[in-house]
Amino acid sequence: MLSQGRAEDLTGVSILVAGAGLAGLAAARDLARAGATVIVVEARPRVGGRVWxxxxxxxxxxxxxxxxxxxxxxxxxxxxxxxxxxxxxxxxxxxGFAFARPDSQGRVNIVKPAANRGWARMSRELQELIRLYRLAERRWDSPISAAIGRRSVAEWLNERGADDELRETAAGLRGFFLADPEELSLLALVDQYSSDSATGAxxxxxxxxxNDRLPEAMAAELGDRVQLGTELMAISQRGRRVRVALRNKRLPSQIDVDYVVSALPAPLLRRVPITPALPTRQHEAIEQLEYGxxxxxxxxxxxxxxxxxxxxxxxxxxxxxxxxxxxxxxxxxxxxxxxxxxxxxxxxxxxxxxxxxxxxxxxxxxxxxxxxxxxxxxxxxxxxxxDIWSRGGYAVFDASFDPALRPWLAQPNGRIFFAGEHTSLTWQGYMNGAVESGQRAAAELAATHRLSKE
Ligand SMILES: Cc1cc2nc3c(=O)[nH]c(=O)nc-3n(C[C@H](O)[C@H](O)[C@H](O)COP(=O)(O)OP(=O)(O)OC[C@H]3O[C@@H](n4cnc5c(N)ncnc54)[C@H](O)[C@@H]3O)c2cc1C
Structure with missing residues (x-):
């Protein structure tokens, strides 16, 4: 028995969760534990998504x-x-992490972390921007964030007349952000360094x-609610129901449910027609988000x-x-x-x-x-x-992405809720962001359901 008598009782409520990565599984776990009738559809022949x-x-x-x-x-x-x-x-x-960096002859050497070099130095160079960003309380819809985010990291380095060492550190961060300094928004860098978890520390x-033991344990608890090899094809909201089109080994089917949780990466979500259409800003956010x-x-x-x-x-x-x-x-x-x-x-x-x-x-x-x-x-x-089911490593906020669009990635629309690493504000790009986003989407759904009954 999954139901544990949580505060929100979702008995009799039917929910389709799309995507059996950590985000989808975390959402499905909480919803099933609250008594809902849950189906998880996963396009791959395995669970875990980007945990493999x-x-x-x-x-x-x-x-x-x-x-x-x-x-x-x-x-x-x-x-x-x-x-x-x-x-x-x-x-x-x-x-922790040291750095492998070429000397003046181009020979790569191992350099230990030091206060006057590498990530520690990058942090110091960003201090004034971090101060401003904290004044905005790290909100991406503030003009402060818009002004920081309009530039790429490379443009900022050029403006500062940065030396080779700082440029090398920024270039090395492509192993973390999955984006080069020319592409990465300065805001993404400032955001990272303004959090308490400094890179590599x-x-x-x-x-x-x-790590796959975690999604497998979650899927085992969900049992035959998880349908592998099944692709979400379309979502259509009609009154108090949501119709979803699915495909399993070329076989199309349709089911009606009360709610849908999408835990698909944005490049896959944008291929799924949603009717009525999402608000323009939300559509833009999903459409424009790059993956590294x-x-x-x-x-x-x-x-x-x-x-x-x-x-x-x-x-x-x-x-x-x-x-x-x-x-x-x-x-x-x-x-x-x-x-x-x-x-x-x-x-x-x-x-x-x-x-x-x-x-x-x-x-x-x-x-x-x-x-x-x-x-x-x-x-x-x-x-x-x-990889056809993620189309990138994880979301990258580049300098062309309007920061004010970011909150739209997680914004519920009627009976559709959105989860996935890319929707997380604090832990985007991490497994933790995926899990938290799934739990958040499940809680939003439960709250919406409660409000609909009042
Ligand atoms: C190379 C690499 C290194 C990483 N390193 C770290 C790290 O060290 N630490 C860390 O915390 N995080 C790391 N991450 C990030 C972490 O793996 C992800 O943030 C997290 O796993 C994403 O989970 P998710 O559920 O949001 O998405 P996913 O795991 O991508 O799950 C989405 C699921 O949806 C499925 N799907 C897609 N389209 C459809 C459809 N139409 N119908 C049905 N199903 C569909 C996919 O197959 C997938 O299983 C790394 C990621 C990569 C790629």
Whole structure:
């Protein structure tokens, strides 16, 4: 029995949740627990969406994350869900991130974090903008935010006459934002640095046994309410009902429900016709939101050649291979897996290296980490911009996106509610944002239902 007698009783209410990523599953879990009759439709043959643990092919029963990976100390929603399903977290990458950066001869060296360099320096350079943004109470519909957000990070660097070091730091952040400084809105950078969780400075965790254990546990609780291989095709609101068109293995069907929760990424949501049409501003918000390019490469080697007592195991970088870290230090066996996350144009650069020199050529770019031609036991590469069910890594606010549109991404419309990482204000781009957004959409739906009865 799922129903636990929560304050809001949704018994007899039918709800379709589209998307079985963390956002959709979190919404469905709360709604089913409140007694609603829930159907979750998921286009892929698996749940989890952008949380995807890869196990196939790796020696020593090892595995690594092709999508969402690090759970930060402050990610309370994910942490408490994991606890609810008794999934232990393992602390990883305890020394945090260092930086791999070329010297004046172009030789890449490992540079440890320091107050006068890297992310700490970026934070200081942004202080005046952060002060203004905090005066706006971090609201994106303030003229303060509009003025900051009209510029790209690259334009801001040019205006300041930034030196190479600051530019290199900004370029390295493409492994975090999945966007180059030329594309990324300055507001997105200011927003990140104005939060309490400064880049690379947190305690980080992964779920023991793989992050996919969380969406799988949630789906197991939902049982046959989850329909895999089923695509949401259209939504139409008619009076007090919502008609949804679905497709399963080319077979079309229609069902009528009381409410719909969309937990689809914006590039997929904009392909779903909604009638009557959403308000113009909401339509624009969904239409104009960009998703970042990101290629994650998982490389397994017979030994962890990168481990030494002195150096950290995680590195930001503006190199074509992107950010690099130890993907499975907590797992047994002599082998080890490195994770390479190439964001923004680094994703194209990685693809270029792969096309010309293959996976060994990509591994060779890690000579600064001590790579000397060790054999590659196994590898997997996921190019998220080519993934047909997400069409990018995660949402990117670029300089052409009107910041005032952002609240519209989460705005309910009649009997339709919106969730997904991209709708989260505090944790956009994170698993925590996905979970919180699903829980928020479920609570909004319950509140709307209560109001409709008064
Ligand atoms: C490379 C990479 C690295 C990341 N690293 C981290 C990290 O270290 N830490 C962190 O916290 N987060 C990280 N993230 C982000 C995190 O993975 C996402 O924010 C989160 O998983 C998104 O969840 P979601 O439910 O919003 O979307 P999704 O997981 O994308 O779920 C949406 C679901 O909708 C389905 N769908 C799409 N269209 C339809 C349709 N028409 N009908 C039915 N179903 C449909 C999709 O198949 C998908 O399963 C990373 C992401 C990527 C790609």
């Amino acid at each position: 643990t890869v196990r196939e092919g790796f020696a020593d029963n090892q595995y690594a994350e092709a999508g969402g990976e690090m759970i930060d100390e402050a990610h309370e929603a994910v942490k408490s869900l994991a606890e609810a399903y008794r999934l232990p977290l393992v602390r990883v990458l305890k020394s 947190n305690r980080m965790y992964r779920i023991k046994g793989g 390019k990101g290629t994650k490469t998982l490389l397994q080697f017979p030994k962890r050649f990168w481990v030494s007592r002195l150096q950290p195991r995680a590195f930001g970088s503006a190199q074509p291979h992107g950010a690099v870290w130890d993907a499975n230090e907590e797992q047994r066996g002599p082998s080890g897996i490195l994770s390479l996350l190439a964001g923004g144009s680094a994703s194209d650069q990685t693809a270029h290296i792969m096309a010309k020199q293959g996976i060994v050529g990509l591994a060779r770019t890690l000579d600064w980490l001590g790579y000397r031609g060790e054999p590659i036991t196994a590898s997997t590469q996921v190019r998220w911009e080519s």
